[in-house]
Amino acid sequence: MAGTNSERELLTEGPAIILAYPQLGENIGMVARAMANFGLSELRLVNPRDGWPSEKARSAASRADHVIDGAKLYGSLEEAIADLNFVYATTARDRDGYKPVRSPIVAARTLRQRFRGGEAIGIIFGRERTGLTNEEVALADEIVTFPVNPAFASLNLAQAVLLMSYEWMKTGMDSEEETSFQAIAQRPATKEHLQGLFDHLEDALEARNYFRSADKKPKLVENLRAVLTRPSFTESEIQVLRGVISSLDRFTRENPRGSGAPAGRSRKVQGGGDND
Amino acid sequence: MAGTNSERELLTEGPAIILAYPQLGENIGMVARAMANFGLSELRLVNPRDGWPSEKARSAASRADHVIDGAKLYGSLEEAIADLNFVYATTARDRDGYKPVRSPIVAARTLRQRFRGGEAIGIIFGRERTGLTNEEVALADEIVTFPVNPAFASLNLAQAVLLMSYEWMKTGMDSEEETSFQAIAQRPATKEHLQGLFDHLEDALEARNYFRSADKKPKLVENLRAVLTRPSFTESEIQVLRGVISSLDRFTRENPRGSGAPAGRSRKVQGGGDND
Known part of the structure; x- marks a missing residue:
């Protein structure tokens, strides 16, 4: 030919x-x-x-x-x-x-x-x-x-x-969805990891009186969890988010990390706490 | 926009x-x-x-x-x-x-x-x-x-x-088969018209001893009809074909149409006999 x-x-x-x-x-x-x-x-x-x-x-x-x-x-x-x-x-x-x-x-x-x-x-x-x-x-x-x-x-x-x-x-392709390369496969984190994020964030917010009163709290928690559930975060994304929460929670603008000032509460952060 | x-x-x-x-x-x-x-x-x-x-x-x-x-x-x-x-x-x-x-x-x-x-x-x-x-x-x-x-x-x-x-x-199209213009719709001729073509051609061939012997004829007719059936000819296509057959049947190279010589057999041609 x-x-x-x-x-x-x-x-x-x-x-x-x-x-x-x-x-x-x-x-x-x-x-x-x-x-x-x-x-x-x-x-x-x-x-x-x-x-x-x-x-x-x-x-x-x-x-x-x-x-x-x-x-x-x-x-x-x-x-x-x-x-x-x-x-x-x-x-x-x-x-x-x-x-x-x-x-x-x-x-x-x-x-x-x-x-x-x-x-x-x-x-x-x-x-x-x-x-x-x-x-x-x-x-x-x-x-x-x-x-x-x-x-x-x-x-x-x-x-x-x-x-x-x-x-x-x-x-000639197997399907019309076929592409020559693919995104790296991403799996949503397990619910245990997601629950860890909820706990971490809700604890930090509770300490700041974000939830105002006991009767308002359940609805506010429900909304918050819905927002955090919809994106199907991966485990590594949750690590990033927990690092962000830790940073906001533990340090202030006046006393940032490494400033020598006491880091507020000494809560041990699970997972990606050092990513902040 | x-x-x-x-x-x-x-x-x-x-x-x-x-x-x-x-x-x-x-x-x-x-x-x-x-x-x-x-x-x-x-x-x-x-x-x-x-x-x-x-x-x-x-x-x-x-x-x-x-x-x-x-x-x-x-x-x-x-x-x-x-x-x-x-x-x-x-x-x-x-x-x-x-x-x-x-x-x-x-x-x-x-x-x-x-x-x-x-x-x-x-x-x-x-x-x-x-x-x-x-x-x-x-x-x-x-x-x-x-x-x-x-x-x-x-x-x-x-x-x-x-x-x-x-x-x-x-x-945005209704279907992936959609085109901006279409072929003129063509309907296969009725079986009566197709049968008219068979009769016309077989009569002209019979007169020339195309079928050789009575025992060979059925198989030859079957083959011929299969060839003429498969294309799903339209009525106007069958008219054209019958005009062709008439021309071949009624005239010779030596005595073409309009030459004044006798046109062989005077069989009345149905349909598109004047298309030749």
């Missing part, structure tokens, strides 16, 4: 991207970069207006050299798709025809299914300004169109390729 | 796009175009390196003037997100942290849900070359990262904005 390069660990499988009569070398380069971003590599060019090879294309490709080097040149769109089994045409305009029209996500799923079944597949993109003619669209099996703002529907060529390449890559 | 323009029928709702320290005016322009393509309009710029306003940005925006004109300038990322309730940071690099990491589709759904709940939302994108610093990422609620080719992961700034804008627009 054109564009594969076994020296680098690159994803290179998937549909051929066929540019019918592209105009600017820069755009071809940006197409190559977008393809490489999402693991495609087989680029087919039908009569690029400004010639081929193109230094402007190579420069705009931002080191997607394997795509540029592997690009194949064709004299007509018919030749460019001759060896393929199933082909989409991309268009932004209503063609008023009988060919099935698909969204990118449905088109990508169809391509993935056919690819897994061993079919050679491709996606055709038209000229920058005018897109594909009706005759060119007629060569494809189905149409794919993008859900754009009706008042501002003109997608840049490379961006149209990017969207289809992106949808293609997504169909 | 910045960037809305009630004179044009534009989709303009959705998350603010915040570019932190963008470098090239061209890239800001391409971001504006991508936003406009998918109905976003609120662009916030934190200290663009090459200044603002920028003619290069306006030119690259390809008439997304409402986005460029509405862009707001900020001196720091903190200021740029001060009025927002929920913010994503985009990054391609594993941050080795505790912040939740989401795929674009999950992030877009979360944004849509919060937007519907009345929250002011935004997505932060970093500098072209180096992205966001850890301190900048820390200002966001969650991280969104793109499912790229691990060996070629560097997305162009405008393309990263495009993907998030596209996923945003998709979350």
Whole structure:
């Protein structure tokens, strides 16, 4: 397959991207970069207006050299798709025809299914300004169109390729929630640790008469515990919070830690008491 | 909201796009175009390196003037997100942290849900070359990262904005199969019309001894009917096919239609017999 390069660990499988009569070398380069971003590599060019090879294309490709080097040149769109089994045409305009029209996500799923079944597949993109003619669209099996703002529907060529390449890559993932890296797993602290935080804070507040009267205290405690329960603090977060409480509880602005003045009450602080 | 323009029928709702320290005016322009393509309009710029306003940005925006004109300038990322309730940071690099990491589709759904709940939302994108610093990422609620080719992961700034804008627009659609235009509805012909095609063709073939012998005929007819049934031809397609059969049946290369020679058999052709 054109564009594969076994020296680098690159994803290179998937549909051929066929540019019918592209105009600017820069755009071809940006197409190559977008393809490489999402693991495609087989680029087919039908009569690029400004010639081929193109230094402007190579420069705009931002080191997607394997795509540029592997690009194949064709004299007509018919030749460019001759060896393929199933082909989409991309268009932004209503063609008023009988060919099935698909969204990118449905088109990508169809391509993935056919690819897994061993079919050679491709996606055709038209000229920058005018897109594909009706005759060119007629060569494809189905149409794919993008859900754009009706008042501002003109997608840049490379961006149209990017969207289809992106949808293609997504169909190869186990789930649409998958990401290439993950947050470090965080487990909420056990209730024992949470209770330790409640006790610590309520003791410090009690000493300051925060709860005013015995009959008001239960409701105030309930509210406080609700506030501290909702975030599902981890054990290390609770350590940080207890350090904060200890600092506020044991020292004053006038007599900060290390000032030599007596540290108020000498309550032994559990856990992260030295984090303050 | 910045960037809305009630004179044009534009989709303009959705998350603010915040570019932190963008470098090239061209890239800001391409971001504006991508936003406009998918109905976003609120662009916030934190200290663009090459200044603002920028003619290069306006030119690259390809008439997304409402986005460029509405862009707001900020001196720091903190200021740029001060009025927002929920913010994503985009990054391609594993941050080795505790912040939740989401795929674009999950992030877009979360944004849509919060937007519907009345929250002011935004997505932060970093500098072209180096992205966001850890301190900048820390200002966001969650991280969104793109499912790229691990060996070629560097997305162009405008393309990263495009993907998030596209996923945003998709979350506003009734279904992921929705397209802005449809193929003309096609209904398979009734079985009576299909049977008419069978009769017409089989009669023409019988007259030419296509079926060889009576014992071979049933299997050949079965095969022929299977071939003609599978495509689910419409009534108008069957008319076309019957016109083709009539032409082949009634005329020869030596005596084509209109040549004045007798038209062979004078069988009256049902339906589209004049389409040949």
